[in-house]
Amino acid sequence: MILENIARHITLTRAEQDLFLAHTQRQIYPAKSVIQYAGTVCKHTYFVQSGLLRSFYINDHIVEHVLSFACEGWWISDMYSLLSGQPGNLFIEVLEESEVIALAKEDQEILYQEIPKLERFFRILTENSLVAHQERLMDNLSLTAEERFDKFCKKYPTLIQKVPQKQIASYIGVTPEFFSKMKAKMLRK
Amino acid sequence: MILENIARHITLTRAEQDLFLAHTQRQIYPAKSVIQYAGTVCKHTYFVQSGLLRSFYINDHIVEHVLSFACEGWWISDMYSLLSGQPGNLFIEVLEESEVIALAKEDQEILYQEIPKLERFFRILTENSLVAHQERLMDNLSLTAEERFDKFCKKYPTLIQKVPQKQIASYIGVTPEFFSKMKAKMLRK
DNA sequence: CGCGACGTTGATTTGCCTCAACGATTGTGG
DNA sequence: CCACAATCGTTGAGGCAAATCAACGTCGCG
Numbered sequence: 036m037i038l039e040n041i042a043r044h045i046t047l048t049r050a051e052q053d054l055f056l057a058h059t060q061r062q063i064y065p066a067k068s069v070i071q072y073a074g075t076v077c078k079h080t081y082f083v084q085s086g087l088l089r090s091f092y093i094n095d096h097i098v099e100h101v102l103s104f105a106c107e108g109w110w111i112s113d114m115y116s117l118l119s120g121q122p123g124n125l126f127i128e129v130l131e132e133s134e135v136i137a138l139a140k141e142d143q144e145i146l147y148q149e150i151p152k153l154e155r156f157f158r159i160l161t162e163n164s165l166v167a168h169q170e171r172l173m174d175n176l177s178l179t180a181e182e183r184f185d186k187f188c189k190k191y192p193t194l195i196q197k198v199p200q201k202q203i204a205s206y207i208g209v210t211p212e213f214f215s216k217m218k219a220k221m222l223r224k
Numbered sequence: 225m226i227l228e229n230i231a232r233h234i235t236l237t238r239a240e241q242d243l244f245l246a247h248t249q250r251q252i253y254p255a256k257s258v259i260q261y262a263g264t265v266c267k268h269t270y271f272v273q274s275g276l277l278r279s280f281y282i283n284d285h286i287v288e289h290v291l292s293f294a295c296e297g298w299w300i301s302d303m304y305s306l307l308s309g310q311p312g313n314l315f316i317e318v319l320e321e322s323e324v325i326a327l328a329k330e331d332q333e334i335l336y337q338e339i340p341k342l343e344r345f346f347r348i349l350t351e352n353s354l355v356a357h358q359e360r361l362m363d364n365l366s367l368t369a370e371e372r373f374d375k376f377c378k379k380y381p382t383l384i385q386k387v388p389q390k391q392i393a394s395y396i397g398v399t400p401e402f403f404s405k406m407k408a409k410m411l412r413k
Numbered sequence: 414c415g416c417g418a419c420g421t422t423g424a425t426t427t428g429c430c431t432c433a434a435c436g437a438t439t440g441t442g443g
Numbered sequence: 444c445c446a447c448a449a450t451c452g453t454t455g456a457g458g459c460a461a462a463t464c465a466a467c468g469t470c471g472c473g
Contacts, residue, residue: 175397388450
């Protein structure tokens, strides 16, 4: 499955596929596990084979803010910490029992050496993620909460049943209370 | 200068450097030129040798929102449009007379073939940009306008004199009027 | 069962926006 | 070189979206 994900952008030989898998660890986590804590250095990138995770951070006022959800086929990490080697600000939490492929930073570097094509793969992945973040940034600057919620529904239709409403509120950038009222108001139409 | 920028992350041979430069165009634009229009397909990535540019988009209510500034040594583009080949939403405007190195998408693809190390370079570049965008996103969700302005001042001290105040207001996500009042209030302390 | 997390609803407050009017500055054409 | 327009920044009055605080019902789970 992770190999399919890679095959969308680059072509690996059978040997390269095996090498890649040899440098990753398959792990199963139950719901509510936290696999990355703020204040610690992040050492892995995670690919979600099945299940659902989220990354979030907690600000000075002890309010959680959801940075991202990761469903099947998505990658998730604390990229700042992973790249800089500094303690990060993000928590990564498992929302449903999940099977993930963990790729350690050192293994990633080794793989870049052994299979230079992977540079291309992760470049493309990162580019797409950057575009998505740019769009979300602009949306936060120029759309109302209702419009952002509409977009969220279209983009992540499956998530709406799965994740607690307060986390969706946090993702789109409003309080749970306001979100509840907004939703009620939208239903009335 | 652009070669120095590349040398920060990867090492090119003399021949590779020449090849790279051969696939780029050096251009000088006067202030107020617009080198990329929303609604058109973006074909280039630009590296700023000297001067200052910005990218912004205009929403349904005909309000400008600044996505990014690009000073000396920075790259700028409409990445969504460049990657997708679809008409973009961004304008890229030259704020001061600038010397830029334009890298066409086709040339970039050729260079990836000829100098695979460049995949690594642009991967790293994109990763750093992604981390910065993630931080800005979180800041917009959890900081007040004053705090965002403080961060902006620390991050871009040189810009404050150079760019019109309304563009800084737009970057941090408030109206020019509110920004003006906020600034006055902050000075009073 | 009973606790704790979640969602809802209401009253009140506030950060920021909108609209409007007004100087200051820039720049541009006659 | 001046006159006038255009753009920019400032300030004030009023309004609205969203936050805060608090109370309460509900549900899932240990």
